[in-house]
Amino acid sequence: DTEVTQTPKHLVMGMTNKKSLKCEQHMGHRAMYWYKQKAKKPPELMFVYSYEKLSINESVPSRFSPECPNSSLLNLHLHALQPEDSALYLCASSQVLAGGQYTQYFGPGTRLTVL
Amino acid sequence: GESVGLHLPTLSVQEGDNSIINCAYSNSASDYFIWYKQESGKGPQFIIDIRSNMDKRQGQRVTVLLNKTVKHLSLQIAATQPGDSAVYFCAGPGGSQGNLIFGKGTKLSVKP
Numbered sequence: 001d002t003e004v005t006q007t008p009k010h011l012v013m014g015m016t017n018k019k020s021l022k023c024e025q026h027m028g029h030r031a032m033y034w035y036k037q038k039a040k041k042p043p044e045l046m047f048v049y050s051y052e053k054l055s056i057n058e059s060v061p062s063r064f065s066p067e068c069p070n071s072s073l074l075n076l077h078l079h080a081l082q083p084e085d086s087a088l089y090l091c092a093s094s095q096v097l098a099g100g101q102y103t104q105y106f107g108p109g110t111r112l113t114v115l
Numbered sequence: 116g117e118s119v120g121l122h123l124p125t126l127s128v129q130e131g132d133n134s135i136i137n138c139a140y141s142n143s144a145s146d147y148f149i150w151y152k153q154e155s156g157k158g159p160q161f162i163i164d165i166r167s168n169m170d171k172r173q174g175q176r177v178t179v180l181l182n183k184t185v186k187h188l189s190l191q192i193a194a195t196q197p198g199d200s201a202v203y204f205c206a207g208p209g210g211s212q213g214n215l216i217f218g219k220g221t222k223l224s225v226k227p
Contacts, residue, residue: 042217043204043217045215104149106161
């Protein structure tokens with residue numbers, strides 16, 4: 001099973017709302033990632049969790065708050081977003097082994113629209 | 116810093132022809148590359164990967180070639196089909212372990 005699931009598929013929110021994006025994988029991967037993808041652009045890394053600990057934060061504004069409750073789940077909490085935050089938010093997971101890069105498997109994404 | 120880039124933003128091929136999508140990278144220490152396919156409205160899908168100790172790797176209808184001398188890799192798709200229409204990204208290691216840097220993407224269109 002190489003599936004990463006994400007909910008919801010679509011989300012529309014106002015600038016004062018609080019919402020959360022959810023991601024789940026059951027491949028036993030211990031690294032999980034959040035990416036942001038604007039139209040006609042490549043994915044841009046936001047956060048990396050390794051063994052449930054935040055290991056990379058690519059200078060993401062604090063209105064995005066990640067959380068990794070356990071090794072299978074990854075959340076992205078959203079608060080006071082701006083219209084320019086509208087994008088496809090992708091979750092990915094991979095193995096973690098010393099000294100190497102490993103293939104990241106992506107979910108289908110959540111299409112977020114901020115009004 | 117590191118960068119990974121594609122040569123052409125779009126590629127149009129006739130159904131049944133072979134497709135070649137190119138990618139260049141800047142960091143000669145990069146040791147691992149991945150090709151992803153992204154169809155409209157979907158997340159990137161893993162196609163094939165290659166490590167720097169290899170020059171070539173083949174999958175089902177796809178071949179990746181790595182030329183470390185000129186820091187170039189390519190994805191070849193044999194007998195291209197309409198279902199191959201998508202945006203193709205190459206990706207390589209970024210500055211931190213776990214960080215992937217994506218190229219800008221090539222949109223492949225297959226004409227029937």
